[in-house]
Amino acid sequence: MCGIVGYIGKSEAYPIVIKGLRRLEYRGYDSTGVAIIQDGKLQVHKKKGKVAELEEAVLGKNMHSHIAIGHTRWATHGEPSDRNAHPHLSNNGRLAMLHNGIIENYAPIKKELVLKGYTFKSDTDTEVLLNFIQDIQDNNKCDLEEALRIALKRIVGAYCILLIDQDDPETIIAARKGSPLVIGIGKDAHYLASDASPIIEYTKEVVYVNDYEIAIVRKDELILKNLGNEKQTPFIQKLDMELAAIEKGGYEHFMLKEIFEQPDTIYDCLRGRLLHEQLEIVMAGVDNNIEALTKASRIIIVACGTSWHAGLYAEYLIEELCRIPVEVEYASEFRYRNPVIHAGDVIIAISQSGETADTLVALESAKEKGAFIFGIVNAVGSSIARLSNAGAYTHAGPEIGVASTKAFTGQLTVLAMMALKMAKFKASITEERYVHLVNELASVPEKVKEILNNTSVIEKIALKFKDAKDFLYLGRGYNFPIALEGALKLKEITYIHAEGYPAAEMKHGPIALVDETLPVVFVATKDMYYDKVVSNIQEIKARKGQIIAVASVGDLVLPTMSDNIMFVPEIDEVIAPLLSVIPMQLLSYYVGIAKGIDVDKPRNLAKSVTVE
């Protein structure tokens, strides 16, 4: 979590850093700060709240400088406040540092420093690390780089830090372990950031810094070293991203833009892979490892949040089509419970950001145990993508809204193609069914467009139920993960409590919640469970619950049971989640807007959770 930006070069640094922080607000937005060096003096400005609040606070101040570092925070140690905002200053007032990550052993180090007379203005682990660096430098009479190296060898945890020294205004020192850092190479300038979005408009040449590397960055020089002080050769890559992809493009919110982009992003994900006319699926990562994937005695899917819901869909899908046992694991549980992993196991990691700490660490330990890792990731070049043995990108483009939408449908699309390809290879699916499903998958972008062409009904339903205190979301089979995802979306961006449940299991508990005030959303498209779901709807109706349903176009039964129907085009049940999730996204969006919530940046959340 937390977004970091740095700039050193011939241009004015502050505006570049502020603009970059605005792009990174999706990573955290409870406080903001910048440090600059002006006439040999460090200046730090920081403020609780979003980037706009800091901008307002420094209005009229002289921010002229050719060097700046900035931070947008998602609190870990210490409540969101001005004093806990980054950057922090060292006790001698000479160093300023900001940090994305967690220093796990900060407490004993703080104790040592307090005994030596150090004082702390904040509750953060970052200020401890900074003063630890100062202390090492004072004791060892070494340069800052050496002091940092020594400090990093002592600390446990994750970090991406940027550090500046008022006695050396020509240098930014950066280091990373576990939290991302990319450096853009400009003309007489360098740009540092948590992801490429703050850099894209200045340069397309970037270096992704690796774990345990320190970067010494000057206007016209970039030196990379490992913690053993050995120089590393920077691997310069070309950015494949356009600025338009990270701007709102006329939409009121990124979330709405991203929902409406889905016909294109799903198409982009299929393009060049699902060869519709030839009825073939070409996916290099799957093709090159088809034996490992199809001969797996077991597939374990590891993910968090919305990506976990994509994993649950994959369990239904791969077990049905490929007849391979699948387990879906929350990464945070999987990593600590000493799971049994055999050398032949395949792990599929699903992650939008490719940086989620729990997923990343779970994969690292599974890889050590000999598992083959297949990554389904959206962010190109991210840590999970690099750690995976093979993978497939979702090609949804940058997702800025905190609540995942287009990345989720990208994940479902990749999983559907992958399962079909594996099933064909294994001959665990008939040719007829394969052809039918390929055709159905190819029809998804157009069908999503149809849903998006008429959103007014969904908006009306949202307005009708916006003041409800709780929602229940129910679905069966392939639509069960979508019920979970619908409930999660509602919680995330409307702050209404919602629970997702298997529609039949509802009888064993949640039914006790049902009364005339409870909206119950049924994902009830035409599939093998349809009649059973209709019975579940009757059970809720009999207890006066308010039925909201996602139904297939042409369904004549559900409209007799409720006025609140959101239609989606008919499609095979295996592919149905790609359509039924769209009304779920829109329902939450419209409720969030009606409640006046900042849906792109709802409270307490962050897009990329790089702490455990």
Ligand code: G6P
């Ligand atoms: C955060 C985001 C969610 C996301 C989850 C997993 O909680 O707010 O939208 O689903 O992290 O993130 P990942 O990047 O690994 O998919």
